[in-house]
Amino acid sequence: MNRGTLSCAEHVERASQHQQVGEALRTAANNEWAGVCYFYSAYHLVVGSIYSDPIFGDLKTLKAIHHNLTPEDRYTTQHQARRGSEKPFGVNELVGLLYRPIREPYLELHGQSIDVRYYRSSTIDLTELLEDLANIDQYFRSGQCGRPTTMREQLLAHPTA
Secondary structure, eight states, X not given: OOTTOOOHHHHHHHHHHHXXXXXXXXXXXXXXXXXXXXXXXXXXXXXXHHHHOGGGXXXXXXXXXXXXXXXXXXXXXXXXXXXXXXXXXXXXXXXHHHOGGGHHHHHHHHHHHHHHHHSSOOOSOHHHHHHHHHHHHXXXXXXXXXXXXXXXXXXXXXXXO
């Protein structure tokens, strides 16, 4: 385990804590910060899943998904890859490659979080952000994170295809 890396169960606990804070902030002044908490709740669900995803133990399948994917990519702490970086993947890219059904809600939450933290505010309704988080949470709790997607199933069934 990397220094500072939480276990999957600890990420799930952090996700729950962030969601609870988000719910408390929904009724506060400047309630846009609730969306930031919702993003970090989703982030912990996703990172916990990435950390425990068995695909990172299968180098051949990783390379079939993307030639630069390595087992060490499960430990990424950056949200997205940066140009010229030695690390070509951030969490956003891994979500797009491995968990396509939640890519859009995850990126919407991330974008809203950036808007609130660095710019004026979010234009996305908190109800919509909470729905995004609920979709990610449902995907995670249904066991689909870490399970092969259609593309991954095809690669596992026909690794040379």
